Amino acid sequence: MAVPVSQMATVASYVMGQKIRRNKRYPLVLMLEPLFRCNLSCAGCGKIQYPGHILKRQLSAEQCLAAADECGAPIVSIPGGEPLMHEEMPAIVRGLVERKKYIYLCTNALLLKEKLEAGDYQPTKYLSFSVHMDGPKAEHDYSVCRDGTYDQAIEGIKLAVERGFRVTTNTTLFAGADPEKMHGFFDDMMDLNIESMMLSPGYSYSKAPNQESFLGREKTKGLFKRILGKPKKSWRFNHSPMFLRFLEGKIEYDCTPWGNPTYCIFGWQKPCYLLQEGYADSFAELMSETDWDAYGHRNNEKCRDCMVHSGYEATAVDDTFSSPMGIFRTVKAMVS
Amino acid sequence: MSEDKSMKGTRLSPRSDADLRYAVEQAVDYRGDVTVELKDGTKIEGFLFNRDFAIAEPFVEYYPKAADSEKQRFLAATIAAIDFDGRDTADGRSWEAWVAKQENKTGS
Numbered sequence: 001m002a003v004p005v006s007q008m009a010t011v012a013s014y015v016m017g018q019k020i021r022r023n024k025r026y027p028l029v030l031m032l033e034p035l036f037r038c039n040l041s042c043a044g045c046g047k048i049q050y051p052g053h054i055l056k057r058q059l060s061a062e063q064c065l066a067a068a069d070e071c072g073a074p075i076v077s078i079p080g081g082e083p084l085m086h087e088e089m090p091a092i093v094r095g096l097v098e099r100k101k102y103i104y105l106c107t108n109a110l111l112l113k114e115k116l117e118a119g120d121y122q123p124t125k126y127l128s129f130s131v132h133m134d135g136p137k138a139e140h141d142y143s144v145c146r147d148g149t150y151d152q153a154i155e156g157i158k159l160a161v162e163r164g165f166r167v168t169t170n171t172t173l174f175a176g177a178d179p180e181k182m183h184g185f186f187d188d189m190m191d192l193n194i195e196s197m198m199l200s201p202g203y204s205y206s207k208a209p210n211q212e213s214f215l216g217r218e219k220t221k222g223l224f225k226r227i228l229g230k231p232k233k234s235w236r237f238n239h240s241p242m243f244l245r246f247l248e249g250k251i252e253y254d255c256t257p258w259g260n261p262t263y264c265i266f267g268w269q270k271p272c273y274l275l276q277e278g279y280a281d282s283f284a285e286l287m288s289e290t291d292w293d294a295y296g297h298r299n300n301e302k303c304r305d306c307m308v309h310s311g312y313e314a315t316a317v318d319d320t321f322s323s324p325m326g327i328f329r330t331v332k333a334m335v336s
Numbered sequence: 337m338s339e340d341k342s343m344k345g346t347r348l349s350p351r352s353d354a355d356l357r358y359a360v361e362q363a364v365d366y367r368g369d370v371t372v373e374l375k376d377g378t379k380i381e382g383f384l385f386n387r388d389f390a391i392a393e394p395f396v397e398y399y400p401k402a403a404d405s406e407k408q409r410f411l412a413a414t415i416a417a418i419d420f421d422g423r424d425t426a427d428g429r430s431w432e433a434w435v436a437k438q439e440n441k442t443g444s
Contacts, residue, residue: 041430041431043431043434046426049367049425049426050367050383050425051367051368051369051383051401051422051423051425052403053369053383053399053401053402053403054383054399056403057399057403142438145430145431145434207367207426209426209428209430209431209432210428210431265399266385266386266397266407267386276364276385278386278387278388279385279386279397
């Protein structure tokens with residue numbers, strides 16, 4: 001199973017529409033963060049370190065759907081925290097499906113089996129469970145700081161695939177990742193009949209507990225070159241081929257922080273999913289009031305080592321549709 | 337994030353605009369509750385998450401400690417002092433405990 005043609009067509013026509021309107025800055029993926037509460041506390045995560053009263057707060061379904069309407073992006077990614085802990089998540093998903101948004105519900109899958117058995121979600125081309133899997137069993141369990149989570153996630157994935165859901169995996173790579181082991185991990189994931197895999201180098205959150213695991217820019221390129229150098233035909237990645245080339249250091253891109261705008265209990269996050277430089281009350285204010293030129297790996301120390309998909313996937317997609325050469329480069333990368 | 341880098345236990349009493357901005361930035365960056373003492377003696381306890389110093393009357397936005405309260409804001413210029421008295425949730429203690437547990441398991 002691959003990304004549905006309808007999703008590719010939706011994204012292509014949306015981006016082309018932005019190009020025709022000469023809209024330089026447009027959102028591609030809404031990062032909808034309805035809660036920071038999580039049932040894990042992973043070593044490389046800087047999202048959940050908040051006092052108890054903040055962790056208890058969450059966006060209502062109404063607020064989530066209003067944000068999706070306000071932003072207008074064709075894809076909505078729901079990270080967190082752990083979204084499956086939100087009691088209104090089925091209603092949020094239903095509302096987004098009604099709006100024909102393609103949803104990536106990012107989950108550690110610890111609750112997936114329980115929620116599927118309860119009938120909270122129905123398979124649709126609009127919904128994909130994006131399961132957090134940080135590598136093979138030992139590496140994953142160490143990274144998420146709890147034994148047994150890999151097996152639990154696999155159980156959830158199997159049930160979701162069996163029931164006809166779209167399932168992808170989302171893997172964050174840190175210093176010390178072993179390319180050989182990752183190749184075995186890719187085989188294992190594809191053997192589960194998932195749709196595709198997402199990869200990203202870990203972002204060096206200043207609030208993450210394990211600061212020694214983050215990769216610098218050059219080390220990221222070296223690692224991805226070794227991991228993606230000789231890809232098997234059976235491996236499917238849920239990325240633009242140009243983004244994968246970027247990770248391998250084969251092409252240079254600048255960040256597109258407005259491509260994945262983030263909405264959470266604090267408001268619209270400036271400037272991106274990873275930095276917290278302030279919050280706007282509306283999406284329009286975020287787009288008009290943020291000093292976008294102050295960010296990116298050339299302009300800002302905090303962005304120096306970042307090569308994360310929330311910043312660069314939108315750049316790769318924009319590059320594809322910017323010119324006939326962009327389309328040619330992308331097609332060439334797909335077949336090579 | 338090591339314990340020695342944490343602002344926990346610090347009290348900042350700004351005496352200049354630069355001090356004020358520094359204190360607010362530190363408080364917004366801090367992943368714990370703080371107590372803000374205003375110039376009129378009022379005390380605000382909560383989690384500071386936003387500020388805007390690019391406007392004529394810079395403000396600070398926060399969630400009060402009471403879980404069901406809405407976000408609120410006050411003028412930055414009204415701050416007399418900020419106490420970093422809530423637990424710093426980014427102090428890395430859970431990670432250190434996990435690593436220690438793994439090391440004990442492997443006997444390293």
